[in-house]
Amino acid sequence: MLKGFLEPASIAVVGASENTMKPGGKIVENLISKGYEGALFLLNPKAQTVQGKKAFASLAELPRTPDLVYIAIPAPLVGDTLAELGSMGVKRVIILSAGFGEINEKGRQEEKRLAEIADQYGMVILGPNCLGVMSPVHAGKFAGLLPEMKPDGLDFISGSGATVDILSEQAVSRGLFFNSFFTVGNSAQTGVDDVLALLDQDHTPQSPKHILLYMEKISSAEKLLNHARSLAQKGCVIAAIKSGVTEDGERAAASHTGAMAVTDTAVQALFDKAGIIRASSKLEMVDLASALVMAKGKFNGKRACVVTDAGGPGVMTTDELNRQGIKTPLFKPETQAKLAELLPPGAGVKNPVDLLPTRTPSQIAETMKIIAEMEAGNLDYILIQVGDPGFRDNWPVYEAILKSMETLDLPVFASFSTSISSGEALKKYRAKGKCHFEDEVSMARAVGRMANRPKIHPPKPDPVDYDKAKVAQILNGATGVVSPDKLRQVLMAAGIPTPKELIITTEQELKQAESTVPLPWVMKVVGPLHKTDLGGVVTNVSREAAGKTIERLMKIENAQGVMVQEQVQGIEVIMGLSRESGFGHLVAFGLGGVLAEALKDVRFGLSPLVPDEALTMINSIKALPVLKGYRGQPGMDLNRLADILTRVSLLARDVPQIKEMDINPLKGQAENLSAVDVRIIMD
Amino acid sequence: MLKGFLEPASIAVVGASENTMKPGGKIVENLISKGYEGALFLLNPKAQTVQGKKAFASLAELPRTPDLVYIAIPAPLVGDTLAELGSMGVKRVIILSAGFGEINEKGRQEEKRLAEIADQYGMVILGPNCLGVMSPVHAGKFAGLLPEMKPDGLDFISGSGATVDILSEQAVSRGLFFNSFFTVGNSAQTGVDDVLALLDQDHTPQSPKHILLYMEKISSAEKLLNHARSLAQKGCVIAAIKSGVTEDGERAAASHTGAMAVTDTAVQALFDKAGIIRASSKLEMVDLASALVMAKGKFNGKRACVVTDAGGPGVMTTDELNRQGIKTPLFKPETQAKLAELLPPGAGVKNPVDLLPTRTPSQIAETMKIIAEMEAGNLDYILIQVGDPGFRDNWPVYEAILKSMETLDLPVFASFSTSISSGEALKKYRAKGKCHFEDEVSMARAVGRMANRPKIHPPKPDPVDYDKAKVAQILNGATGVVSPDKLRQVLMAAGIPTPKELIITTEQELKQAESTVPLPWVMKVVGPLHKTDLGGVVTNVSREAAGKTIERLMKIENAQGVMVQEQVQGIEVIMGLSRESGFGHLVAFGLGGVLAEALKDVRFGLSPLVPDEALTMINSIKALPVLKGYRGQPGMDLNRLADILTRVSLLARDVPQIKEMDINPLKGQAENLSAVDVRIIMD
Structure with missing residues (x-):
C-alpha cells in the first residue's frame, strides 16, 4: 500500500492549475520540474492544457485508473470527487x-464524511489540509523546499506541513537526506x-531506516506502540516530537488540529515503551537524526x-558527554605515547585529543587510525570537532574525516562549526552524501540521547503463579471500591504478597500464630465495625x-476473633494504576x-x-x-519489587475495568515485601 | 586602560612577518586589510619592508612608544622583549x-616570569598563546573570521581563541554584532x-552592553562577582560558559589551560549571586545573546x-515557553475578534496566533500592532516565527517584522527558520543590523532563560541583633571542633535560635522552668560524661x-543539676557552611x-x-x-528561615577560619525555629 504512495506509476491531480501561486498549480509545477517519470494526468474542466500538458475535463476521460490522486479543489467539492475516485477503484488519495x-x-463533520x-x-486518504507527499520518485509537495530525496534517506511523517518544510531545511543544511515526507494534515482518516x-x-529488516515523527495528536497509542516496536526489531530507530504537552501548548494544539489532551507523563511512558527517542524541537530532532x-x-x-x-571545544564536548552519562576514558599509555610522537608539543593526547589549530589532514587521519586501532574495545564512539x-x-581536513x-x-561523529568561513568546503563535504553537526555540544548531547534512548523489552510469559483467569473471575462484574474480601483474593491470585496473618480466638492459639506470623504483631479485633475507636487495634x-x-480484645462487644498480623518493618513504596484515555x-x-x-x-x-x-x-x-x-537501613530486593510491579501491571491488562489501583504502602525489607494497604476502584 | 586595547592610536607588531601562514604575518595582514587607521610599526630585524610597509629592525628605532604591542616571536625571546617594552613605557602587550x-x-615558570x-x-599583558583582540578600530586577531565590529555590539571575553572564532561565526550568521573580542590565552597575568x-x-551606565564570557578557569571569584554585579547595575547582562565542570571535563580543562578543579555547585552559586546567565554551549550563548x-x-x-x-511551530513554541515558566495568556475577546476580522478563516486568533502560510506583510504588521495595542499591560514579549x-x-515579510x-x-523576538530558501531575504534583513533566531523552540528557551536569569540582591545591613564583633571575638583563635560552650555563645551572638533551656537542681525550681521552657521537655543530667549510658537523658x-x-536524675553519680530543655516539634531542615577553594x-x-x-x-x-x-x-x-x-503538618515561616540562613552566612564572612559548619537539624514550626544540633569546625 505504501509503495503506491512512494513510487506511483501514475498520478492524477484533480484541480490542476496554471496558477503556481495555488496548491493545484504549484504541485503540478513541482511534479514536472522534479522530473516525475510516470504518467501524469492533470484534471481541469476549463482548460485544454495546464502548464503545457494536456488537461482532462473529467475523471471519466482518464485512460486508466491512477495509482495516486492529489485533490486540490474547493472543500465543498472534495467529498463527491472522493466518492467518484473510490468508484473508479483509486486506492490512494492525498487531499x-x-x-x-x-x-x-x-x-x-465533512472530514468524517471523507473518512467514511x-x-x-x-482507500487510504491523507489530509485534508496537508502539504502532500514526497519521495525519490515524485515531488508531491506544494510548498517549501524540495530537497534531493534518496532511497536510503530518513523517513519523516508529520502532522504539520510547515514542520516538514522547516525541519528539512535545517536537515539539508547539515547534509541529511530523506527518503520520504508524509504530511497528514487534519488526519481525517489516516494519522501519523x-x-x-x-x-x-x-x-524489511534488510534496510533499517531511521524515522522521524511530528505529532500533535496520537490517534492510537496501541498502533504507535506496536509498529514502533516492530520497526525497532527491524533495526530502525524512531525520534519523535509530541507537541501540545504543556497547559498552554495543549490549548494551542487543540485549536490547531483538534488534538485531545494527553498528559506529558502518558506520552513519555508510551515513548519509553515504544523505544522512541523524544525531541522537543526540530533542531533537536535534526541532531538526533x-x-x-x-x-x-x-x-x-x-x-x-x-x-x-582547539582546547576549549574539547572541554565543552567532554562536559556534555559526562552530563549525558558518557565517559571519556583516559587512553592507554602506549596510545598517548604514539599520539605524542605524531603531534606537536602542546597537543592533548590523553582524551580529549587536542590536535592544535595547526592540524594537517594526515595528522587527523593518522590520529583517528591510532585511536581506532589501539583503543579498540575501550571505546564506542569518536567525536571530532574542527x-x-x-x-x-578546510576541504582536505573534511576529506580526511570523511575517509x-x-x-x-x-x-565517527563530526561537528564542523564554521559554516561561513568553510562554506565552500562544507558544500563539497555534503555533496559526498555525508552529514555533520554544527555545534560540538549539540553533537555530544545527541550522541548521549541516542545511547540513552529507551530500550525495548520483549514480551515475557506471565509469572507462573499469576492466575490470570482467577483474577478476571474475581473482579468480574465488580463496581466501585472492591471489598476487602475480594481484594485479598485478587492479590493472592495475582501473587501480590500481603502481610502474614491469622485469625484466632484464644490465648492457646497464639502458639500457632507464632509459627506462621512473624513478630512483632499488629492485633485487631474481628467483628466490630469501628475497631480503632473501640481500642480494637494494637x-x-x-x-x-x-x-x-487477646484477652482484652475478645472482651470487646461483638468480638468474633482476633486478627494476628505481621507488623511489617522497612521501607515504604507506592505502586498504582490509573487509566489514561486512549493509552x-x-x-x-x-x-x-x-x-x-x-x-x-x-x-x-x-x-x-x-x-526488566x-x-x-x-x-x-x-x-x-x-x-x-x-545509612544502615536495610534495602528492598529490587528484583522482587519489579516482580510485584509487573503483577500490578498485569491486573490492568486482564481487568481493563479497573479504574484505579493504589498500593500505599508496599512495605518491607529485602525479599520480604508486603502490600500493606491496597485499594482498587472499578468502573 | 581598556580603551587603549580597543582604540589604540598606534600598534607595534614584534615579529611581523611576510609569511601570512604565521601568526606574525597573518596579524599584520588582518590589521592592514581591515583598515586600521593608526600608526602601525612592524618589527622585523631581517627585512626592510613587511607586506609592503617599512619594517623596523629594533624597538629602539621606533619613532614613539606604541599604545599597544603584539608579540609574535619564539617563546624563549618573549621575556626579554617584554622587559624592553616595559622599560620603554609600553602599557599594553598582547602575546x-x-x-x-x-x-x-x-x-x-616562564609565564610566571612574564607576569612579574x-x-x-x-603593564597589562594578554596571553601568551592567545589569538589577539579585535574591536571596531583594529582587527588584531590572527585566525578565524574577521566580522564587522560595531561600537554597540556585544563584548566577548574568552579563555579559548577557537571559541571566539566559532561562536562569532554562529553569531554573525544570525545577525549579531560584536564590539570586542578579547582572548586571554594562558592568562599569565590577566584572566577573563x-x-x-x-x-x-x-x-558608563549610559551604554549598557551585553557581555559574553568563556572561562575554563576563574582566577578570582571575588573579582568576577564584584564586577559582574557592578556591570549589572549599569544595565549590562552577562551570559557565560564555565567549562570543565564534570569529572572528565575537569581533566580536559586542566590539561588545556591548567584550570583548577572547581565544583559545578560553586560555579552555579557564583553565577547566581553575580546575576550571570549560565550557558553550556556556544550555540546556547548565541541564543541568549x-x-x-x-x-x-x-x-x-x-x-x-x-x-x-503555521500551527505546528506555534504549538512547540508555546510548549517550550510553558516549560520555562512563561505563560501565553488567552487574548481578550475584543482582541480575538479584531484579529479574526483581519485574518482568513482557519487562522488562530487566541494566542498563539496562526497567521496561516498565506500571511501577507500587511497582515503581519497589522497583527503585531493590534496585539501590542490591545494587549498592552497583559504581555511582556511577542515571539514570532515565520x-x-x-x-x-520572504523579504517583505521580514521587513514588516523589522518595522x-x-x-x-x-x-519582538523573531525566528526565521528557512535559511536555505530565504537565504537572500535573510541577508537583506541582517544587513539592516538586526539579528534573528533560526529555531523557534530555541528562541522560546532563550527568552525563558533570560526572564528567569538570576537576580542580583543588593547588599543589606546586618540584622540589628547580629553581633559581628562578639562572634569574631568568641571564635578568635579557636581550632578544631568548637566546644559546646563557645558554640552556644556564638549562636547567641549571631542571633541563631537554639532550644530554650534552664539548669535546675530541685523539684521546686520546675515552676520557674515551666514559665521559661515550653513543654514537653527533654531532661538531661548535668555533670556526668556519658549521660545517655547512665539513663541521664529523658x-x-x-x-x-x-x-x-528530676528526683531520679539528681541521684546519678556526679549529677550537678538537670538541664530542662524544650523538646522541639516540627519540620527538620539542614543548613551548612563549607569552604570552596578560591570561592x-x-x-x-x-x-x-x-x-x-x-x-x-x-x-x-x-x-x-x-x-532575599x-x-x-x-x-x-x-x-x-x-x-x-x-497534609496538616504545620509549615515553617520562610522569612524567619531566611533570616537564620542569612545569619549562618554572616558567620563565614566574619570568621573565615570556619572550615565547616552544620546545623542538622534546625527544627520547628512557624516562627518558632531552633538549631537543635550544631557543629562548627575551625581550621
Missing part, C-alpha cells in the same frame, strides 16, 4: 484542499501512527573519545504482651511518604510491564539510594 | 606566541575576570504571545512526670532527613547572603511544599 476541521464544526467514503471504498503502520508493513545516521547502526555504548583542533583557523582550505568515517569500524505487640492483649493504564512507582510525594519522584510505565521494564522504572527514581538501603 | 604553560612546567615583568612595569574588571571600570539584543532592555516579564504562520511557504519572496521591532514598545517529659524524673564559603540549605539527603535536594549560595537571596534559595528547593506545611 491538499483546506477549509475543513481547522475552520469549524461543519468542516469537522474512503473506508467504504478501501497509521502511516507508521503502513511503513512498518512494507519494511544526524547522530543515528553517523552511528552506522552502532548506538549502544557509553564510552567516547573526543578529538578537536574549526577553521583560516590558514588553509575515517568510511574506513574505521568505530562510528500495634507493636510482643509475644509476651500478646496473651493479655490504556499507566503504572506508577515511587517511594512512599509525604516527602517523596511532594517531590513527585514517581516513574510511570505503560501496562503491561515485563520485569519494571526494574528500569524502579532504577530510575531519584530516591534509588534509599530503596537500596541507606 | 600571541605559543610554547609556554600549555607545553610543560618550564613554560609555566609586566607587574614590575605596570581581569578583563571584565577593566571593562567595568571603563563602562540574541534574546538580550532583541529585548531592548525589557527582560523581566513572564507573559508572552506567539505569532506563527517559515517560507515558497510562493513569494514592528522598531516601532512597538513590546520587545525525652518527651510531661509536667506531671517532671518531678519524679569563599558556600552556604547550603535543604530539608532534613535521610530521603532529602539521598535526593540531593539542597541549594547552595555564596556567603554572605542577604535575606536566602529566601530565593529556600523557595527553590523541590521539597518546598513540605516546608510550607503539608
Whole structure:
C-alpha cells in the first residue's frame, strides 16, 4: 500500500492549475520540474492544457485508473470527487484542499464524511489540509523546499506541513537526506501512527531506516506502540516530537488540529515503551537524526573519545558527554605515547585529543587510525570537532574525516562549526552524501540521547503463579471500591504478597500464630465495625504482651476473633494504576511518604510491564539510594519489587475495568515485601 | 586602560612577518586589510619592508612608544622583549606566541616570569598563546573570521581563541554584532575576570552592553562577582560558559589551560549571586545573546504571545515557553475578534496566533500592532516565527517584522527558520543590523532563560541583633571542633535560635522552668560524661512526670543539676557552611532527613547572603511544599528561615577560619525555629 504512495506509476491531480501561486498549480509545477517519470494526468474542466500538458475535463476521460490522486479543489467539492475516485477503484488519495476541521464544526463533520467514503471504498486518504507527499520518485509537495530525496534517506511523517518544510531545511543544511515526507494534515482518516503502520508493513529488516515523527495528536497509542516496536526489531530507530504537552501548548494544539489532551507523563511512558527517542524541537530532532545516521547502526555504548583542533571545544564536548552519562576514558599509555610522537608539543593526547589549530589532514587521519586501532574495545564512539583557523582550505581536513568515517569500524561523529568561513568546503563535504553537526555540544548531547534512548523489552510469559483467569473471575462484574474480601483474593491470585496473618480466638492459639506470623504483631479485633475507636487495634505487640492483649480484645462487644498480623518493618513504596484515555493504564512507582510525594519522584510505565521494564522504572527514581538501603537501613530486593510491579501491571491488562489501583504502602525489607494497604476502584 | 586595547592610536607588531601562514604575518595582514587607521610599526630585524610597509629592525628605532604591542616571536625571546617594552613605557602587550604553560612546567615558570615583568612595569599583558583582540578600530586577531565590529555590539571575553572564532561565526550568521573580542590565552597575568574588571571600570551606565564570557578557569571569584554585579547595575547582562565542570571535563580543562578543579555547585552559586546567565554551549550563548539584543532592555516579564504562520511551530513554541515558566495568556475577546476580522478563516486568533502560510506583510504588521495595542499591560514579549511557504519572496515579510521591532514598545523576538530558501531575504534583513533566531523552540528557551536569569540582591545591613564583633571575638583563635560552650555563645551572638533551656537542681525550681521552657521537655543530667549510658537523658517529659524524673536524675553519680530543655516539634531542615577553594564559603540549605539527603535536594549560595537571596534559595528547593506545611503538618515561616540562613552566612564572612559548619537539624514550626544540633569546625 505504501509503495503506491512512494513510487506511483501514475498520478492524477484533480484541480490542476496554471496558477503556481495555488496548491493545484504549484504541485503540478513541482511534479514536472522534479522530473516525475510516470504518467501524469492533470484534471481541469476549463482548460485544454495546464502548464503545457494536456488537461482532462473529467475523471471519466482518464485512460486508466491512477495509482495516486492529489485533490486540490474547493472543500465543498472534495467529498463527491472522493466518492467518484473510490468508484473508479483509486486506492490512494492525498487531499491538499483546506477549509475543513481547522475552520469549524461543519468542516469537522465533512472530514468524517471523507473518512467514511474512503473506508467504504478501501482507500487510504491523507489530509485534508496537508502539504502532500514526497519521495525519490515524485515531488508531491506544494510548498517549501524540495530537497534531493534518496532511497536510503530518513523517513519523516508529520502532522504539520510547515514542520516538514522547516525541519528539512535545517536537515539539508547539515547534509541529511530523506527518503520520504508524509504530511497528514487534519488526519481525517489516516494519522501519523497509521502511516507508521503502513511503513512498518512494507519494511524489511534488510534496510533499517531511521524515522522521524511530528505529532500533535496520537490517534492510537496501541498502533504507535506496536509498529514502533516492530520497526525497532527491524533495526530502525524512531525520534519523535509530541507537541501540545504543556497547559498552554495543549490549548494551542487543540485549536490547531483538534488534538485531545494527553498528559506529558502518558506520552513519555508510551515513548519509553515504544523505544522512541523524544525531541522537543526540530533542531533537536535534526541532531538526533544526524547522530543515528553517523552511528552506522552502532548506538549502544557509553564510552567516547573526543578529538578537536582547539582546547576549549574539547572541554565543552567532554562536559556534555559526562552530563549525558558518557565517559571519556583516559587512553592507554602506549596510545598517548604514539599520539605524542605524531603531534606537536602542546597537543592533548590523553582524551580529549587536542590536535592544535595547526592540524594537517594526515595528522587527523593518522590520529583517528591510532585511536581506532589501539583503543579498540575501550571505546564506542569518536567525536571530532574542527574549526577553521583560516590558514588553509578546510576541504582536505573534511576529506580526511570523511575517509575515517568510511574506513574505521568505530562510528565517527563530526561537528564542523564554521559554516561561513568553510562554506565552500562544507558544500563539497555534503555533496559526498555525508552529514555533520554544527555545534560540538549539540553533537555530544545527541550522541548521549541516542545511547540513552529507551530500550525495548520483549514480551515475557506471565509469572507462573499469576492466575490470570482467577483474577478476571474475581473482579468480574465488580463496581466501585472492591471489598476487602475480594481484594485479598485478587492479590493472592495475582501473587501480590500481603502481610502474614491469622485469625484466632484464644490465648492457646497464639502458639500457632507464632509459627506462621512473624513478630512483632499488629492485633485487631474481628467483628466490630469501628475497631480503632473501640481500642480494637494494637500495634507493636510482643509475644509476651500478646496473651493479655487477646484477652482484652475478645472482651470487646461483638468480638468474633482476633486478627494476628505481621507488623511489617522497612521501607515504604507506592505502586498504582490509573487509566489514561486512549493509552490504556499507566503504572506508577515511587517511594512512599509525604516527602517523596511532594517531590513527585514517581516513574510511570505503560501496562503491561515485563520485569526488566519494571526494574528500569524502579532504577530510575531519584530516591534509588534509599530503596537500596541507606545509612544502615536495610534495602528492598529490587528484583522482587519489579516482580510485584509487573503483577500490578498485569491486573490492568486482564481487568481493563479497573479504574484505579493504589498500593500505599508496599512495605518491607529485602525479599520480604508486603502490600500493606491496597485499594482498587472499578468502573 | 581598556580603551587603549580597543582604540589604540598606534600598534607595534614584534615579529611581523611576510609569511601570512604565521601568526606574525597573518596579524599584520588582518590589521592592514581591515583598515586600521593608526600608526602601525612592524618589527622585523631581517627585512626592510613587511607586506609592503617599512619594517623596523629594533624597538629602539621606533619613532614613539606604541599604545599597544603584539608579540609574535619564539617563546624563549618573549621575556626579554617584554622587559624592553616595559622599560620603554609600553602599557599594553598582547602575546600571541605559543610554547609556554600549555607545553610543560618550564613554560609555566616562564609565564610566571612574564607576569612579574609586566607587574614590575605596570603593564597589562594578554596571553601568551592567545589569538589577539579585535574591536571596531583594529582587527588584531590572527585566525578565524574577521566580522564587522560595531561600537554597540556585544563584548566577548574568552579563555579559548577557537571559541571566539566559532561562536562569532554562529553569531554573525544570525545577525549579531560584536564590539570586542578579547582572548586571554594562558592568562599569565590577566584572566577573563581581569578583563571584565577593566571593562567595568571603563563602562558608563549610559551604554549598557551585553557581555559574553568563556572561562575554563576563574582566577578570582571575588573579582568576577564584584564586577559582574557592578556591570549589572549599569544595565549590562552577562551570559557565560564555565567549562570543565564534570569529572572528565575537569581533566580536559586542566590539561588545556591548567584550570583548577572547581565544583559545578560553586560555579552555579557564583553565577547566581553575580546575576550571570549560565550557558553550556556556544550555540546556547548565541541564543541568549540574541534574546538580550532583541529585548531592548525589557527582560523581566513572564507573559508572552506567539505569532506563527503555521500551527505546528506555534504549538512547540508555546510548549517550550510553558516549560520555562512563561505563560501565553488567552487574548481578550475584543482582541480575538479584531484579529479574526483581519485574518482568513482557519487562522488562530487566541494566542498563539496562526497567521496561516498565506500571511501577507500587511497582515503581519497589522497583527503585531493590534496585539501590542490591545494587549498592552497583559504581555511582556511577542515571539514570532515565520517559515517560507515558497510562493513569494520572504523579504517583505521580514521587513514588516523589522518595522514592528522598531516601532512597538513590546520587545519582538523573531525566528526565521528557512535559511536555505530565504537565504537572500535573510541577508537583506541582517544587513539592516538586526539579528534573528533560526529555531523557534530555541528562541522560546532563550527568552525563558533570560526572564528567569538570576537576580542580583543588593547588599543589606546586618540584622540589628547580629553581633559581628562578639562572634569574631568568641571564635578568635579557636581550632578544631568548637566546644559546646563557645558554640552556644556564638549562636547567641549571631542571633541563631537554639532550644530554650534552664539548669535546675530541685523539684521546686520546675515552676520557674515551666514559665521559661515550653513543654514537653527533654531532661538531661548535668555533670556526668556519658549521660545517655547512665539513663541521664529523658525525652518527651510531661509536667506531671517532671518531678519524679528530676528526683531520679539528681541521684546519678556526679549529677550537678538537670538541664530542662524544650523538646522541639516540627519540620527538620539542614543548613551548612563549607569552604570552596578560591570561592569563599558556600552556604547550603535543604530539608532534613535521610530521603532529602539521598535526593540531593539542597541549594547552595555564596556567603554572605542577604535575606532575599536566602529566601530565593529556600523557595527553590523541590521539597518546598513540605516546608510550607503539608497534609496538616504545620509549615515553617520562610522569612524567619531566611533570616537564620542569612545569619549562618554572616558567620563565614566574619570568621573565615570556619572550615565547616552544620546545623542538622534546625527544627520547628512557624516562627518558632531552633538549631537543635550544631557543629562548627575551625581550621
